[in-house]
Amino acid sequence: MQLTDLNPSRDIGSNCLLVELGPFRFIFDCGMHPKKAGLGSLPMLSKLADDSVDFILITHAHLDHIGGLTVAARYQRDCPILVSAPTQLLLPRMLRNSVGVMLRQRDELGLSELPLFTYGEVERVEDRLRPMSFGRPYVFEKNGDRLEITFFPAGHVAGAAGVRVVHKNERVFFTGDTLFADLLTLVGARYPEEDFDTVVTETTRGARGRPPGHTRKTETDRFIAAIAQTLDGGGSVLVPVFALGRLQEVLSLVREARRARQLPESLIFATGLGLDLVDYFDTLSQQHPSIRFRRRVLQDLNVQPLRQTLKPGREPGQRGLYILSSGMMVENTPSYVLAAGLLAQPHNAILFAGYCDPETPGGKLLATKPGEKFTFNALQYVAPMKARVERFDLSAHAEREELLAFVQARHPRNVVLTHGDPDARAWFAEALAKMPKAPRVIDPVPGEVCKV
Ligand SMILES: [Zn+2]
Ligand SMILES: [Zn+2]
Incomplete structure (x- = not known):
């Protein structure tokens, strides 16, 4: 097998691999x-x-x-695009949202090349999606040669797949983004328990292990308790979330906590793409037993769309729990603007439910100490950090030890590291080197062909 990592930087960025096996060539994510x-x-x-x-x-x-798929599809004109059935539904919606974001960025950032693709092109991509059932091998033939592809549920987010690729005697497993644990809204990864020659693994959480005593359950309890304390104290809570998967999971957690009387009654607000996706999740939940999020959660919690005009330095007109995108509080998103309204008051809280890149506003806010000033550059507003700001580890990625154990149990000769920052990859490389019968570890140089 030959692999070329087409992500120009060694990080979690524009993930894309070119895979070559015998006469077959394919793109893995874009x-x-x-x-x-x-x-x-x-x-x-x-x-x-x-x-x-x-x-x-x-x-x-x-x-x-x-x-990057729509741009790649423009030059790879007729080939099919393999996806799981849930991804077939979600992908076009996510790409159309991306066109909208790029149209706004064109003016905000003065980038004339935007949008990089159009709504019409997304429609043509949609026509080329070929749904793959989980667990069912699909065979490609070329020049008398065969390539077998099988998708397996990866947890992580609705529709996510790990992929087995078999060519002649060579067996390869690609983890994609993986979560083994079950979420309230999604069953965890179900991967094949067989040996592989090569495992291509994500390394997202390689740089940090969970502190002793911290589990998903204890983090969830802490998260719910922090919301309850703030609401009981008369403040508002902002939970910045990713629209796809995370907003639905947080709403489900809140509903469960309400039922267990761990949370007081309060107004709940949500907005944007995540609310739109609720309908998609409702449809998917009826077709796939592994996905569990129904639209009625919105009624049960009486979730209201955000109609207030948010202003920096001014608290929102109604106190409550605000579950808003974006998850990393990217500039000019609802979570960014509301944070500028809440930060200066000690009775409020900004609670992150997942990872924030250190260079995003969310990451920078988490690095700010209580009482220090925080600058909202895009709003030209500075506020002292008086609200409670905290992060809870409810990640949608497997813990590093879990992935390592999975890789180890597959007895691979080669392990390829992807989807992680350099320190995360370094932890995996070191841990793999200590294994009995240590595999060859490959950390691909971007753009260079590596023989596996
Ligand atoms: Zn990813
Ligand atoms: Zn992902």
Whole structure:
């Protein structure tokens, strides 16, 4: 097998691999870098000659895995795009949202190349999606040769897949983004328990283990208790969330806590793409028993759309629990603007339910100490940090020890590291080297062909 990592930087960015096995060539994911804009946010697609791949395979509908797909599909004109059935529904909605975001960025950032693709192109991509059932092998034939592809549920987010690829005697497993634990809204990964020659693994959480005594359950309890304390104290709570998966999971957690009388009654507000996706999750939950989020959660909690005009330095007119995108409090999103209204008052709280990149406003806020000033650059507003600001580890990625154990149990000769920052990859490389019968560890150099 030959692999070329087309993500220009070794990080969780524009994820994209070119995979070559015998006569077969395919693209594995095609993302857009969440911290970059314009052409610089795309994978190195110029490395691919036009119409040179047999298919494109997409593991799930997060933008760091699909954001570059429409551009890649423009030059790889007729090949099918393999997705799971839930991803077939979610992907076009996520890409259309991305066009809207890019149209806004064109003016905000003065980038004339935006949008990188159009609504019409997304429609054509939608026509090329080929749904793959979990657990059912799909065979490609070329020049008398066979390639077998099988999707397995990866947990992480609705529709996410780990992928088994078999060519002649060579067996490869790609984890994609993986969560083994069950969420309230989604069953965890169900991967094959067999040996592989090569495992290509994500390394997202490699840099940090969970502190002793901390579990998903204790973090969830702490999270709910922090919401309850703030509401009981007369403040408002902001929970910045990702629209796809996280908003629905947080709403489910809140409903469960309400039923267990761990949370007081309060107004609940949500907004944007995440609310739209509720309908998609409702449809998916009726078709796939592994996905569990119904629209009635909104009625049970009496969730209201955000209609207030938010202003920096001014608390919202109604106290309550605000579950708003974006998850990393990116500039000018509802969570960013509301944070500027809540931060200066000690009775409020801003509670992050997942990871924040240190360079995003959310990451910078988490690094700010109580009482220090925080600058909302995009609003030209500075506030002292008096509200409670805290992060809770409710990650949608497997813990590093779990992934390591999975890889180890597959007895691979080669392990390829992807989807992680350099320190995260380094932890995996070191841990793998200590294994009995240590595999060869490959941390691909972006853009360079590596033989596996
Ligand atoms: Zn993901
Ligand atoms: Zn990802």
